Amino acid sequence: MATDRDSVLEAAVGVLSRRPTAHLDEIARAAGISRATLHRIFPGREALIREVGALSLRKFATALDTAAIDTGDPQAALRRLVDAVVPDAALCAFLAGENQLFDDPEINELWEIQDERVRSLFLRGQQEGVFRIELSAGWLSEAFFDLVAGVGWAVQDGRLAPRDSAYSLAELFLGGALRSPDRS
Amino acid sequence: MATDRDSVLEAAVGVLSRRPTAHLDEIARAAGISRATLHRIFPGREALIREVGALSLRKFATALDTAAIDTGDPQAALRRLVDAVVPDAALCAFLAGENQLFDDPEINELWEIQDERVRSLFLRGQQEGVFRIELSAGWLSEAFFDLVAGVGWAVQDGRLAPRDSAYSLAELFLGGALRSPDRS
DNA sequence: CGCAGATGAGACATCCGTGTCTCATCTGAT
């Protein structure tokens, strides 16, 4: 069943986002199944990793959809995106830590599409005068993703309360660390 | 000679920050030496990783020293820290990606010390009314480190020009992505 | 109850990275 596959994948994300080199034993145990069954579902480690990456990107794409980032005020759109993506921040943490995924052309293409969508949000925001133009849209996009991944790690390790994560992420990214808007 | 060790370690950082699971062959080739010589310098992979971690933390500590983060205006101090740490951003990228280092108590302690120093800078900045108090000093510290690591990756992969890196990092972190200081 | 399918536990072979070794070659100093 597809449900089984997805639940296993989600358990795998929990382990792999923290330790990309975790053994299959560990992943199987985290998913509540045996290594044999894990092998019955996924042909091998490589296939499992690829599926986890695909799931992560699909969820990220869904978050972009539900946030409707092409609509309305860019700032509000980004806040919606934060709310939509924070619950799956661990997936982004996994994507950030699993650089070997970028060898797969299919995954790479999926990733490129989503990245382009985020970049276009920042570009639109810059054109509408909402986001700063001194920082390139590419850098804004990358930095945003870095912070999402950071939130994923911090929440997983208990350094950041899930309740605060969306607020902390949005406020820091949008407003910065400075209290007064003094940009000398 | 210590010079040899350090040059090998720096080459190792270049490879390991991008791919933490890189083979020793690859690291040796990046350092311009053979795997045999690599083994003559470092007893094994674990020792090499530990030394790279120690070097990274030493350099990070040096950056904190030269930036004199305990002195003067917190904002200026953070800008000095950015300038001091950006040249070694790849080291932070390595530290961020190498979670297994945290098993070593000595490395862990070194890391804790540096993290505490950064956190105290933010705490001081908050007390002096420079940094926002809605965001915890711990989160500011973690997010700052995430962005430094992100800069390291982006520069290594050519997505961010080294010339722009310090500016992009400081401006985004301090001022945020919003053009107008509208914090609704 | 009896059966079919799925699962878990374990054994086993295989692959790959690592650690260690030897030996030929190169370099630099005397």
Added chain:
DNA sequence: ATCAGATGAGACACGGATGTCTCATCTGCG
């Protein structure tokens, strides 16, 4: 030129993770 030290290339064994297999057990259904 000669020798000592260092280096590179390669071979080899070891260990651990992976991939595959078998078999006992469990579950759900007729």
